[in-house]
Amino acid sequence: EPEVTQTPSHQVTQMGQEVILRCVPISNHLYFYWYRQILGQKVEFLVSFYNNEISEKSEIFDDQFSVERPDGSNFTLKIRSTKLEDSAMYFCASSLRTGGGETQYFGPGTRLLVL
Amino acid sequence: SQQGEEDPQALSIQEGENATMNCSYKTSINNLQWYRQNSGRGLVHLILIRSNEREKHSGRLRVTLDTSKKSSSLLITASRAADTASYFCATDANDYKLSFGAGTTVTVRA
Numbered sequence: 460e461p462e463v464t465q466t467p468s469h470q471v472t473q474m475g476q477e478v479i480l481r482c483v484p485i486s487n488h489l490y491f492y493w494y495r496q497i498l499g500q501k502v503e504f505l506v507s508f509y510n511n512e513i514s515e516k517s518e519i520f521d522d523q524f525s526v527e528r529p530d531g532s533n534f535t536l537k538i539r540s541t542k543l544e545d546s547a548m549y550f551c552a553s554s555l556r557t558g559g560g561e562t563q564y565f566g567p568g569t570r571l572l573v574l
Numbered sequence: 575s576q577q578g579e580e581d582p583q584a585l586s587i588q589e590g591e592n593a594t595m596n597c598s599y600k601t602s603i604n605n606l607q608w609y610r611q612n613s614g615r616g617l618v619h620l621i622l623i624r625s626n627e628r629e630k631h632s633g634r635l636r637v638t639l640d641t642s643k644k645s646s647s648l649l650i651t652a653s654r655a656a657d658t659a660s661y662f663c664a665t666d667a668n669d670y671k672l673s674f675g676a677g678t679t680v681t682v683r684a
Contacts (some may be wrong), residue, residue, distance in 0.1 A: 468580065492671065500615070500663065501677070507670035515670040550617060552672075563664075563672055567616035 461485045463566035465551050471572045472541055480536045480569045482551030487488045491534045492552040492563060493526065497518070504548065508534065578614060580678040581670055588683050593650040595678040597663030598643075604668045611660045611677070620648075620661075622646050653682045 463485045472478050484491050493505040507514040508526055525537045534553075540544055548570050551561040581596045597606070605664045608620040623646065624640045630637045636649040650657055658678045664672040 472575075490670070493671075502664075502674040503673075504673065509670075517671075548614075561666075562619050562622050563666075564619060565576040565609070565617040570614075 460571060462541045464566050465569050467520075468574075469570045471574065474543055474573055477538050477542055477563075478538050478571065478574050480538075480549050480551075480571070482534045482536070482566055484534055484551065484553030486532070488553035488555050488564075490514075490554045490556065490561075491526075492554075493536045493548045494552065494565075495547040496499070496550065497544075499510055505536070513517075513560055525526055528572035535549065538571075544571050546571060546573045580661070580675040582678060583676070584679045584681070586656075586681045586683065587653055589653060589655060590653065593652055593653050593657070593663055593682075594681050595648050595680070597646045597648070597675055599646075599663075599665045599673075601646065603641075603665045605665065605666045606637075607644075607664045608635075608648050609662045609664060609674075611662065617662070622681060633643060652681070653680075655682050655684050658682045 466481045476546045491508045494502050504517050506516040506520045506526055523539045527535050548568045551566045552570045554561045554563045579598050587593050602636045603625055605622050605624045606666040607622045608618055611617050621635055621637050623637050634651045639646045652667050658681050660677040662677045664674045666672055
């Protein structure tokens with residue numbers, strides 16, 4: 460069964476450093492998402508992406524964050540200058556379409572720790 | 575915010591018993607999805623129920639949706655130790671994102 464994959468599974472970085480989290484969505488899916496979950500808290504929406512554009516972004520997704528689909532398979536989240544509060548599990552998801560009954564399939568997550 | 579809110583926050587049951595958890599939300603939705611998360615792991619999709627559906631079954635799972643009350647329930651029948659996990663509802667209002675609740679932590683005792 461096709462699945463969303465994410466790399467790395469864990470990343471430790473120093474405050475102020477740039478990190479790039481990578482995702483390979485399910486191959487025929489058209490919509491891509493990033494969510495994050497701070498330890499012990501709710502899963503929070505960050506950004507959605509369709510047709511090489513951001514469809515929607517949350518207040519969390521400020522200028523320090525960017526997303527890119529550099530080729531036909533990868534979808535990346537870049538945090539330009541990490542802060543301690545960026546420590547969280549980051550989930551990538553993809554769906555065939557948005558809304559109207561389409562399941563979002565989540566990857567296993569990347570656990571980011573900012574020191 | 576239209577985030578789902580689960581109730582109870584935590585549930586401890588004996589293996590073989592049923593587990594019921596509820597989710598309430600605030601605004602109109604296209605669909606509501608339930609996910610499971612084992613400790614520190616990824617989100618596994620369990621079931622999706624559309625706004626025009628009232629009940630859906632998948633194996634030992636039964637989901638109901640009452641749009642007039644803006645609530646949903648997830649029933650796990652004949653629970654097993656492997657069902658121990660956190661369960662989240664997530665609402666989709668066709669605005670390119672899912673809004674998650676805080677989850678119900680279910681512990682199934684052997």
